[in-house]
Amino acid sequence: MCIYPKTTAKLPVNFKNKRILKRLKIDQIEKSNKSEEAFKRLVRTIKYSTIKLMSLIIDWLFPRRCFGCGKGDKYLCNLCEEKLKNGALVRKDQFEGIISIYKYDGLIKKIVEKMKYEFVSDSINELAKLMDKKLKLNYPNIVEYWQKEKFVLMAIPLYKHRKNWRGFNQSEILAEKLADALNLKCKNNILFRNIETINQATIKNRQKRQKNIENVFAINSKEAITKKIILVDDVVTSGATMTAALKILKGSGVEFLWGLSLCGVLK
Numbered sequence: 001m002c003i004y005p006k007t008t009a010k011l012p013v014n015f016k017n018k019r020i021l022k023r024l025k026i027d028q029i030e031k032s033n034k035s036e037e038a039f040k041r042l043v044r045t046i047k048y049s050t051i052k053l054m055s056l057i058i059d060w061l062f063p064r065r066c067f068g069c070g071k072g073d074k075y076l077c078n079l080c081e082e083k084l085k086n087g088a089l090v091r092k093d094q095f096e097g098i099i100s101i102y103k104y105d106g107l108i109k110k111i112v113e114k115m116k117y118e119f120v121s122d123s124i125n126e127l128a129k130l131m132d133k134k135l136k137l138n139y140p141n142i143v144e145y146w147q148k149e150k151f152v153l154m155a156i157p158l159y160k161h162r163k164n165w166r167g168f169n170q171s172e173i174l175a176e177k178l179a180d181a182l183n184l185k186c187k188n189n190i191l192f193r194n195i196e197t198i199n200q201a202t203i204k205n206r207q208k209r210q211k212n213i214e215n216v217f218a219i220n221s222k223e224a225i226t227k228k229i230i231l232v233d234d235v236v237t238s239g240a241t242m243t244a245a246l247k248i249l250k251g252s253g254v255e256f257l258w259g260l261s262l263c264g265v266l267k
């Protein structure tokens with residue numbers, strides 16, 4: 001297909017050259033954008049293939065068993081899943097709402113521990129599927145609203161050393177898997193954690209929790225900011241981490257903010 005208009009032949013030589021150069025420049029930029037996208041796709045494919053391969057090896061070495069009863073071939077069998085207590089939807093600060101799918105209690109507490117500290121990253125896929133199922137079941141109108149308004153999911157980031165040590169951020173994987181299931185976009189590059197903090201779950205005092213998390217987040221890329229965001233975390237206890245992220249995001253132009261967690265204690 002000819003990319004230059006036929007009229008080019010009648011134009012002065014210099015003008016023609018300028019147009020050709022401009023077109024060549026645009027072609028080059030388009031090509032480099034395309035190759036950058038292809039490279040990112042390749043990195044993503046390698047990342048997920050590696051995770052898949054690792055989980056296949058882990059499955060072979062340690063066959064999958066239910067975290068609750070030790071039976072079956074899933075991390076959470078249907079019987080144990082039914083025993084989990086429902087979480088809640090709460091209004092807090094300037095959040096449109098914070099949804100915790102399950103109550104942070106009993107078995108789910110054990111599951112989160114396993115997921116975080118025993119490196120059972122593959123269990124996150126199952127948990128994301130459960131979250132998707134429960135969201136559509138318990139909050140269909142909210143899911144519909146998120147889809148209609150094109151909300152973007154974003155995980156609460158981990159401090160980079162902690163992420164490197166663990167090899168993954170469970171909330172990032174949850175956000176990515178959930179975004180796929182809900183047919184929404186996921187952007188985990190907006191926010192980063194610039195200070196390492198003590199694990200919020202280990203601090204009992206509410207004020208100390210707030211102090212621990214203040215000013216730990218910073219914006220990574222202002223261009224990536226969208227006006228409608230769903231913040232995803234695995235556990236929400238006092239909500240201090242979510243509120244700290246809210247402050248910086250609201251100050252950077254985010255207008256509508258939801259919180260979403262696998263489990264929590266807010267009510």
Ligand SMILES: [Zn+2]
Pocket residue numbers: 066067068069070071076077078079080081
């Ligand atoms: Zn079970």
